Amino acid sequence: MSDPDHRSEARLYLAGFGLALTLTLVPFGLVHWGLMQGKALAITIAVLAVAQIVVHLRFFLHIDLSRQKREDLQLILFTVLLLGIMAFGTLWIMGNLATRM
Amino acid sequence: MSGSNLHPGLNLGARHGSAHEGAETVVFGFWIFLMSDLVIFGLVFASYLTVANPLGMAGGPGPADAFDLRSIFVQTMILLTSSLTFGFATLALRHEKGRTVIAGWLGVTLLLGLAFLTLELRDFAHMIEVGAVPQRSGFWSAFWGLVPLHGLHVALGCLWIAVMLAQMALLGLVPVVKTRLLRLGLFWHFLDLIWVAIFSIVYLGGLMP
Amino acid sequence: MTDPIFGRLDLSSLSVWRAFQDPSLSELIGAGAAMAVILGALATLALLTWIRLWGPLWRDWLTSVDHKRIGIMYCALALIMLARGVIEGVLMRTQQAFGLHGGFLTPDHFSELFSTHGTIMIFFVAMPFIAGVINYVMPLQIGARDMAFPVMNQISLGLTATGAALVMISLVLGEFSTGGWANYPPYTGADFQPGPGPDYWIWSIVLAGIGTTLSGINFAVTIYKERAPGMHFLRMPIFCWTVICTSIIMIFALPPLTVAALMLAADRYLDFHFFTNDLGGNMMNYVNLFWLFGHPEVYLLVIPAYGVFSEVISTYSGKRIYGYMSMVYATMSIAVLSFCVWLHHFFTMGQSANINAAFGIASMAIAVPTGVKIYNWLATIFRGRVRMTVPMIYATGFFYLFVIGGLTGVMLANPVISYQVHNTLFLVAHFHNVIIPGVLFGLLAGYHYWFPKAFGFRLHEGWGRAAALLWIVGFSFTFLPLYWLGLQGMPRRSASFGDPSFQPMLWLALFGGMLILAALGSLMLQLWVSIRNRVQLAVPLGDPWNGRSLEWSIPSPPPAYNFALLPQVLDRDDFAEAKASGRAYAEPAVYEDIEMPDNTAIGMIVCVCSTLMGLALVFWIWWLAVLSLGVMVVSLIGRTFRTDLSHVIPAAQIAAEHRAWLARVRAAPAVDRLAETHDRNRGRAMPERPFAAGAAE
């Protein structure tokens, strides 16, 4: 591992790994030791999961907001938008039906 | 990182010449495929959430009866580490560290993947024992539709790693092999992403106090 | 209980055998159809052997990875399936016309008819047709040599053919689902339909659906990455924009279908409880997932048709498309909105008024961009010089009839109305009213427009006009009466009815069905006549319509590599500009070698293996399913170990071919638009007479 690019990139991977590790340990700890409850816990888990997904995207998949051709980034955002519509819609509709029948 | 990225995410780097340029099309195509796959997962997740309630469980076992947080934790650690080791394989590829180094990291990743699958299968066996089978309720159907789907992806990823090891040995690091390794990397990291959602929603969500 | 070798396949699976045991008219029709399939297949095989076409067929077509040939094969597949779809449609019209308290078909046979008709028409006629046209035209329009992934393209075709084959086989072995094209459980669950019917539906849809998803990826990557130099996004023909939108739908809307169908499969095969009545199953989620796919699907069909109309209207009006940017925005908004409205197919499932209102409003919103497109086409005609060729007749029919269908769509989008006419013939009229004048007229216009490009000769104009008029009139008679019947509360999918007052309208609809048959007959005749007169109708120089986009700048039919040298695009409507500025038909200074992918049998291997696998799954022949999957996977992986999969066409050969063609172009007289449909038209267009308006004003 002589070349400097290589080393700095490896450090980035390690940094990502460290962040991901933290973002995993915290929610597991919270649930295992019952440190939080109910809605607050659910929201914390969700936020940490989203944070971890961002970490993976940034450090492992090397997605970032700069330097990229816009058309490619659009693909990912567009997918998130459509998936959001579909998943949110499904939960909304099915949730509503469940309360009414 | 070294300048000219052609597409988002993993790049080979300009020094790889035609392989680097060739990657533009195939990697973009693979991204689109992953996004399509993501929609599949997203909808299975949504379906799972619609039955994660007493009505969906139909009087059968619930998450607390069948999940083992400790095992899930270990699986999570394994998968996370495998992402790192795959990352090192990619770095070795980018910086031309030679076939053996790349193959070494890939081998470690493969072993981690297999370890993950072993533990997961053990968990499944336990679930079957306590009656948390898909035939029991809508909830367990959704669970068995979701988590093993991820497991299947991991298994395919392992198969793919094995194929790439063989291709590296037989064909050498020709451009197609390089771009395939790049795509395999995307796939592997993508699986880890899905797993984050699974352990957060299915396991932690299911075992929340 | 099931045989280890034959699964649940036995003698009574043969529909011919069933008819032998119970020779009722209904069974006989079924057996007749089965015999027709078998005999048709045998006759084709025999014919191919007799005229020794196996070699060329295999070498030039089945193993080809050329997007143009794949496109043509898609269209051929669509045509074969169309024959069955049309016969079923007309049979259903006949049954209903005689359906007062009965009719000649049993209800079960009728239900198989509408299920296969819907499935075939959507998945194996409209979709392959569209995939075919896109395959043929899009790479030519953006100045590419082929698709981004030519081999995957072949595999997509193979998988589509698999789906079609399974539906055809269901005529001979077992029976098809009776659950409609949406195949709702629990009716299609194992409890209620334990037979192979719904399994045929599942596997044909899933396998073809994978093919479609791959096609979508292929189209999108091709447009994103393979455009000719200078072909910016905003210089692409509108048709290519519609292809982007359609591929978005293929990529993101097929997953819900795959998910829904595979969950249904899990219920049926493994006793899961996704959609069952008991143990926490939730059939409403099937409905939800299916329409998450189903709604975008119908826009998948119509958006490329909009693209065809854009090309056709602009060309035959001799004018740039009006409002290019508006068109782009409108198309994009239709594509995105199509993902926001799926609930309008089940307003009546019992959710709250708020949800219904939200989705109702979103559905109506689609009328805005659609309207913009219609007005833009009108503005394109405005101050143009319009030639009423066959495609323009279809466009005219489209303007009138599609708008009626859109209007009834807006009515259905209102939950208050949907409560009344959902599941009635009003709905049936609506969707045929958008699909036939929209999708099919669009495809037919495109067929007449691009046929000379693909085959080097024009289609006979007179028969084309007759067919177009018959279509328009026949459609109106067949489907407009159904609106009235639907408002009267006649449910869809009824084999019979009890209200004599429905009779006159049903007779009218049958009459229309006959006209449609005549229209179809005229189309066939036209093809026959055109092939016979192909010498007079030949347009080898490539530009019979004074076209505006790149596909017209090359010979007809184009060489395998499409462009001798990738064009340098300077403008929107580049070829029209090139002709106007005199830079068209220029000879390149240097020619270069072109590397093209080799032919491969992998698509056929996938097709055969997946068909066997589907059949094995339908009949629970597990060993065969595993075996065929294994062979498929091993061949796919095995192929990746080969690296020598392309060949090079030498520059000298390209130069010779191209120079010869250029010489013919230069020697040929350019014809003006009045001679467009005459034999003089050899495909060299005279630029539109420099504008004489000064004189007129």
Add this chain to the structure above:
Amino acid sequence: MSVRQISRILPGALALALTGCTGSGDSFLQPGGPIAAAQRTELFQIFGWTMIAILPVFVLVPLLLWRYRYRNAKARYTPDWDRSAILEVLMWGVPLVIVVVLSAQLYRTTHALDPVQPLASENPPLRVQVVGLDWKWLFLYPDLGIATVNELAFPVETSVALDLTTDTVMQSFLISALAGQIYAMPGMRTRLHILADAPGSFEGENTQFNGTGFPAQRFAARAMSAADFDAWVAQVRADGQPLTEASYALLAESSTGAQAQARLGAEGMAPGVLHFSTVEGDLFHSILHRYMHGNPVPPSAQPGAVGYAPETAEQTR
């Protein structure tokens, strides 16, 4: 003014055209109650409003095609003209405004006509429970203790609250002349309210395909005066048979009304109709809950299923 007038005149004309040639009185175009009437009005209003955007197309297509035909040398030809700000605003603006207007109306009427809402009426409401069976409808009158098949009778000017479910596959319940349709699904309860203004008989049906007998799954919805209704109830009590678990198990088997009559020995009744004088237990809820109890419902106990066996179904309930 013209817009308003058009939207007022056209619907009327259309209504005339449509109702003029109507044979049967079983459609919301000849409404028998307030909901269907409101739905008809809604239909005509949408028609009127959309005509603003659509008529121009109908008029312009022939005009443009004629004026700009190839041989017309007098017409202007501007091959490169491809945008105009004014046109652009009109093309997006007009449909947008229409859609906004229609959306406001849609929001209002969707809420106003929400089928779960009871309908205003002076008389006390009537409760009816509806069970979709394969190829016939079972109506339970929980407050009267009677039940019928394929005959839904109720007093006029009374809000009838229907609770719907099925004991087989999904179905859709529609009485067009009174109100819209709503799905009925096993293990679930959906709701619908109907009200008839005047006595009459309206056709009701299932619109969701459910197999061989689907076209026969029709019934009469009979609105009658309060006195007639009481007489009808008395008659059902008199000529009906008791609806026991055993007879329900037979009834639930896939059969049309006529076939069910034969099965239960009730051939004397009106075509397809059965009367039950008493109902054993809370049948509706036991049907509803059998799918939610967490016990499997095997095909032998599942009406409509291929292996349904009425003899054993009774016990597994």
